[in-house]
Amino acid sequence: KLNLDFLIITIERQHNPQKKDLLIRFLFLLLDNAKIAVSSFGGRKLVDLMEQLDSRSQKKLANHPNLSIILSPLEIEDLKRKIV
Numbered sequence: 001k002l003n004l005d006f007l008i009i010t011i012e013r014q015h016n017p018q019k020k021d022l023l024i025r026f027l028f029l030l031l032d033n034a035k036i037a038v039s040s041f042g043g044r045k046l047v048d049l050m051e052q053l054d055s056r057s058q059k060k061l062a063n064h065p066n067l068s069i070i071l072s073p074l075e076i077e078d079l080k081r082k083i084v
Contacts, residue, residue, distance in 0.1 A: 001037035002030055004070070008044040011052055024057060031066050038070045046071065050082045058083045 007027055014020040027049075030036045046067075050058055061067075062080045071079065 001035050003039060004036050004046070005039050005044040007036070008046075008049050011049065020052070024053065028057075028060070028064075031061075031064055031070075034066050034069050036070055045075070047075075047079055047082055050079070055083065 007023070007030075011020060011023045011027070014023060027036075046061065050061070053061065062076075062083055067076050067079070
């Protein structure tokens with residue numbers, strides 16, 4: 001499993017649009033296969049990533065069936081409220 005904090009920071013720091021898009025697609029691939037680990041020390045969260053995504057990707061993320069594996073129901077609702 002890949003640490004979510006690391007992936008979010010990598011996406012945020014990427015200035016090349018093609019590479020950023022590839023990293024976002026990688027995030028969804030990991031999420032599809034439940035291969036994301038969440039840090040127990042707080043750190044970055046999927047909510048922090050929402051501003052890096054277009055509205056289509058935001059909706060896809062907020063409605064992903066595997067979110068319940070890494071987020072609580074309250075965190076999922078918070079994520080859904082952040083959709084632009």
